[in-house]
Amino acid sequence: MNLQFVADGVLTGAMIGLGAIGVTLTYSILRFANFAQGEFIAWGAYFALLVATALGWLAGGSSTPIGPFSFGWGLMLALIVAMPLTGALALGLDWALFARLREQASSITIVIASFGASMALRSLLEFLFTSRPAYFTRELQIAIRLGWGVRATPDQLALVGLTAVLVLALHVLLTRTQIGRSMRAVSENPALARVAGVDVDQVVRVTWLLGGALACASGVMVGLTVQIRPFMGFDLLLPLFAAAILGGIGSVPGALVGGLIVGIAEAAAAATVGAQWRAAVAFVLLIAMLLVRPTGLFVATPK
């Protein structure tokens, strides 16, 4: 059997995993499922596209590709600018909406509010950029043979590498820094963390920033390998939830592994039973998981 589906699945899984980390962080700190996370992915991609276009225009066409890749320094700079921008968008949404609801509303209301926000954000993108797909680059790439009949383009390899770097950085942030310790404290017990002197508001801000920034990276990856559309984040939303729950809500490594499982399962389904059943396979997998171990792979079941 051809192992190509593993390579395809790992790439899709990396994109889903990055987005799912945002879902899982928001859930563990703020206790609600954020339906607008998919919109951060789409907005992140469009932010990067805007910055990259502006840079290319300023430098008069500096977007010549580096080495074997289809993108140039322009896009890498754009990613670095767009990540905090998307984080700021998430912060802004929190300030305008979620912060007002956090005190008095039930978690159902907050989930529904995020549903409404996602609707408004998505239509706003469609309004601003129309629903015609956009591309970072129109370069074509030749896939390299990796052995065992598996091929991947240099772009795909670079993106998987980028995911690894981002997740590693996040892991260090969460385990080795003060703010990371504060975040874990709040996710364990918000009331107790506040009593112990943790600045909960700051933790909330950092959570949104991180979730937005990672969503942006995920959006740029989707934009580079597929295309940029206003609905790109919405289409990823259910896989994001599936990945976050598979890995165990609140667990960062879990979200990434969950993303990889969903990605590989979808690619395997496309390669064996047909692409039209792709979406269903991830869902069936998730339901099986929920029945056997409802808390997910990486979160211990409460005794």
Added chain:
Amino acid sequence: MRSRHGVVFWTGFAVVIALLIVAPFVLPEFWRRFLTEILIWGLLAMSSDILIGYTGMVSFGHSAFFGLGMYGAAAALLTTDPPNLWLALFYGLIAAAAVAACVAYFSTRLRDIYFAITTLIFSQIFYVVIFTWTAVTGGENGLNFDQPALGFGRVLSIPFTPTILHWFVLAVVAGSYLLLRRITQSPFGMVLQSIRENEARTRAIGYAIERYKIVAVMLSGLFAGLAGVLYAIQNQFAAPDFVFFLVSGETVIYNVIGGIGTLVGPIVGAAFFLLLREGLSRFLTEYYLISLGIIFIAIVIFLPQGLLGFARRWLNE
């Protein structure tokens, strides 16, 4: 005091029903149809209120029950000649009940967000199956069929005009409302509300809460399926779009806008949301969702108990 409350309720109920009965004579064709549609979506929202408002479980999978009711009705209407209304109702309810039983069995083992996501995932599985299994479901194009007549045995058969259809839908929705209201006031409904308030304590008192939850999901799914059958009869088609999770999301939106745990609130919410969407889409063409989302968010922020909760407080003051 109690009897006075009853008098007020029944008077209000009678006035609203009377207004809805005469509405088709006053409204132009488009709005007559629109009103019937609001009643159908209201029934769907009301069915979901049994879970959200009374049992404290948010279902994001009501599109599956609604859609299966629709396709069940389609199966009956396509296989019998002449199409039979009661058979359509029967098939639709059986299909919705079967799906609800399956979803209930699996999803009620989980709580909170896990329950919501499981129902969502189930509805998406049904969506993919219906979308892909083109030979039976017509795939993306859906199914078209003829409208049945309102027949009573061999004695009487009245073809559905828009007005008669409106009355039929009104009768079904009003009947469902009274039935659901009775159920929520029954001992069974009390147990559901006690699960919402404190699940652990309800279990400790000795109620088998898993069984109650399964029945609640099935009850809710059955009425959602009923709404699906009505929609299929009104529009004479069934399409996979109605199984997609956006329909479930809108159902929850109707509940939150109108006020959960009131049964009438979700109908008010559906009417408000659909009228607003209709009005905005006329003004702003395809970009109406931006303003719709913002208005919706404003309602959530400023009227956290929904329109009905707000109206109630306003009337009390």
